[in-house]
Amino acid sequence: MTRSTYRYVGMAIEPDPGAAPYTVRATCATCGERSPDPEAEGPTGQHSEAQRWCRDHAAHHHPDGRHLHYTATVTYGWQITPTEDIGPAADHGSAASSTPNSPNTLVRPPSYPKAVST
Structure with a gap:
């Protein structure tokens, strides 16, 4: 069994300048x-x-x-931008989820390699 740590990160939504026009x-x-x-x-x-x-x-x-x-x-194209650094991009199969009707999104912090004992 692996342990994971999660934290809430604020997200901002705004028009996507690279998207197709309205x-x-x-x-x-x-x-x-x-x-x-x-x-x-x-x-x-x-x-x-x-x-x-x-x-x-x-x-x-x-x-x-x-x-x-x-x-x-x-x-209408939108883009989501985290209000702080959340680390590297997660895999599409990650266990990150969101809380309904909340301006924050649950984000998995970056994983670090496990220490190997010799």
């Missing part, structure tokens, strides 16, 4: 057709474009009134 798209739940890529820059303009597409899709492309349900998909 986008809002709408999808018709009836036929699966999607709104085109947004042309507006800001979130408000993109939401308005997606809603306008939904109304146009329902009223002009399907005037029989059967395309009434839509899903909005918002894509």
Whole structure:
């Protein structure tokens, strides 16, 4: 049995500068057709474009009134940054977990090689 030590580390969340830009798209739940890529820059303009597409899709492309349900998909990249040094990156299979609704995340400190006695 191995022993592990854990500690809580604060984490900050912010927009990811290397991620794809903010986008809002709408999808018709009836036929699966999607709104085109947004042309507006800001979130408000993109939401308005997606809603306008939904109304146009329902009223002009399907005037029989059967395309009434839509899903909005918002894509926005975030990155998490520890507020202090947490050591080397952990393996994907590590036992680190998080506490729900907490601004802190449970992090395993770096492991050190065991001393070998001679």
